[in-house]
Amino acid sequence: MLPLLSPAHLDRDFDYLVPTELDEIAQPGVRVRVRFAGRLVDGYLLARLSHSDHTGKMVKLERVVSAERVLTPEILNLATAVAARYAGTRSDVLRLAIPPRHARTENGGTKKSAEPEEPQQDSTDVGSAGSASRPTQAATPSRGQPGASGTLGVPPDSDLTDDSAVEPAVAASSPGLPSPDPAQVTSTGQDGANSVAAADGLGDADPEGADAPVGERVVVAAESANVAAVLADSGGTGLPDGVELRPWERYIHGAAFVSALGHGKGVRAGWQAVPGEDWPRRLAELAAVVVGRGRSAILMVPDQRDLDRVLAECVRLVGDSAVGLAAGLGPAARYRRWLAALRGTARVIVGTRSAVFVPTVDLGLIAIWDDGDDTYAEPRAPYPHAREVAMLRAHETGAAFVAAGFARTAEIQAVVDSGWAHDLVADRAVVRKFSPRISAPGDSDIAMERDPVARAVRIPAVGYAAARSALEEGAAVLVQVPRRGYIPALACAKCRTPARCRHCNGPLSLPDGRAGHRGETAHSPACRWCGITEAAFRCPACASRALRAVVIGALRTAEELGRAFPGVPIRGSSGGAVLDTVEPGPQVIVATVGAEPVLPGGYGVALLLDGWALLSRADLRAAEDTLRRWMSAATLVRNHGQVIVMAEPSLPTVQALLRWDPVGHARAEVAGRAEVGFPPAVRMAAIDGTSDSIAELLSAAKLPDNVDLLGPVPLPPGARKPFDSGDTPAEVERMLLRVHRTSGAALARALTAAQAVRSTHRSDAPLRVQIDPVDIG
16 A cells, blocks of 8 residues: 655555455555554555565555546556656655545435544645555565555566656556556656657657648548538547537648547647637537547646636537536535546546646546746646546547647647647638737837837837727727736846846846845846856847836826727726626726636737736746737737737747737747746756755755756745745755756656655755756746
């Protein structure tokens, strides 16, 4: 069994004796309580074996909390791979995977069993995770390496069992676990746990079928035929009534993709939706195709607003077999829906990032919408990203995978470049048909002659004119402003080009001055990534030596527009007052990025303000995130409307928006990051803590020979600290470790082993290890 213990060195299986009275209900995958080092802890029973390799005294299983087998073999294998990928423990992953048990809900509304549950320990306060059997090991914490019985159910012929496996304990298939079908599971070693590697070659790419939008080549007789007709001619999939698949013909190979999905193929694609696409309906149609074949689907969205939209479409198509999972649900409702997925009564699961771990019956599709949203990054150890977990789960189970959105991240472009997934995009003529007219002030000589100061003012004359014209027509105007709280950075005072380090291309910033010496001493800017001071900055674009702080002033936008359009309703959508939808009519909606409400029929005009502030953020993903936010707002505008972005027209990100070319921008991002050595081109680990705790971890780690150490540098402002409240030391540092992708597995193993050594030494200095963090600095 696996006890849910926090220390890293206790992340292994232990053998316990099963009493005769518990023999019937003590089945692989159930929640149990065991005596460990003199206290009762929660855990999972992994497997039933007839003998144990442990020669000492065996401790009896204390009790079975529930007969529900909540830990499935699939989720167990997934948790193992995720823990290995992110240098964490299985216990931490399982705490993320499953909500705590709700006894009344599990028993169908009846009262809890007569046997009372003892209070849980602090290390086991979250509960369980999926349902799987696993071999056991001795109940002695000091026991060394587990024997052959302590395995994890990984297929013996899988690459996960080679020298890149997590540890020797996971090298063989467990006799107590049903192994996945090797024909449906392919892996690329421990580094295969990260399915984003462009260089790792996830899956076998077919050079001759490179244009196909799936992992294996799909041949269809007529690409332009109606998708439903293609499915019917090939045997059909029992689609529910009301499913309209004709819109998929807008996309190149769209018919082939849906046809392959309907035939149970493990198709993998990066889908770029055309502007104005009814994407909740499209995702629901994909789920309906899978359900029509008797399989399950998981659809992930960033927030509750998107969840409600997608779930409504799924319920309309597949009825009660669609459920929603989100953090806002109460314990009973959340656990009830999770059980419905486990037991197979729910076939479509729509949820936020935690839905990636939901156990399902015969998973056929896992899709993620807008994977660049930062809400997909888990803030709890081992800090996995839902996109990476989704790709890993699809890779191991053979399920279809779709990364959808209006924009594209560098990580998805990397797997497309590797051949693991393929493009699902529309032809340029189709994109132009559905796109609104997008322009930037001063993007032509004629525009500059009409308004010479267009690039210098916050809202140029062309913006006011377009908004006024739309309001006169009775249409609404959307004004997008940057969100408050972006980390101040430095930029050239003359041309506003972000100030970058000459050594590592990291963002420059000034000391924060919290020590109370702001006006007493002048400081030179320093790099947030490598810590090197830049005493003689010179702008690479205009050669100016002057610097300015990037300051965002979004509060005055509503006042400016109110004076410009008297009598027109001005409504805001931001923070705690986010509008989901608005009614049609002449009005101005001022929304922060990500809080733009949906308007039936679309907006007449959208003004995207302060583009320089978004692009100048001290973040590796600033350009990618800016384009994603701009495109999300532009898709809310009707196709004959107008979008005006207030940014320098010559910038590559602005050009990508004007051409509506998210794929080209993503390719440029991948190439740029590969040149300077940042993810997804490399594997990077961030170690946060005090200087002593970082040094202790590094001294215990046997790092790969080709590792690069960057730092230490102060923790990026606004980043979560790896300490409890009231326990924060005076200074928290960050050390970055960078290796080639082929050494990513070795780096994760080294950090896992080093954390285990620290836990055996009972080091009390808090430390955080993150692999490929979203916020590098």
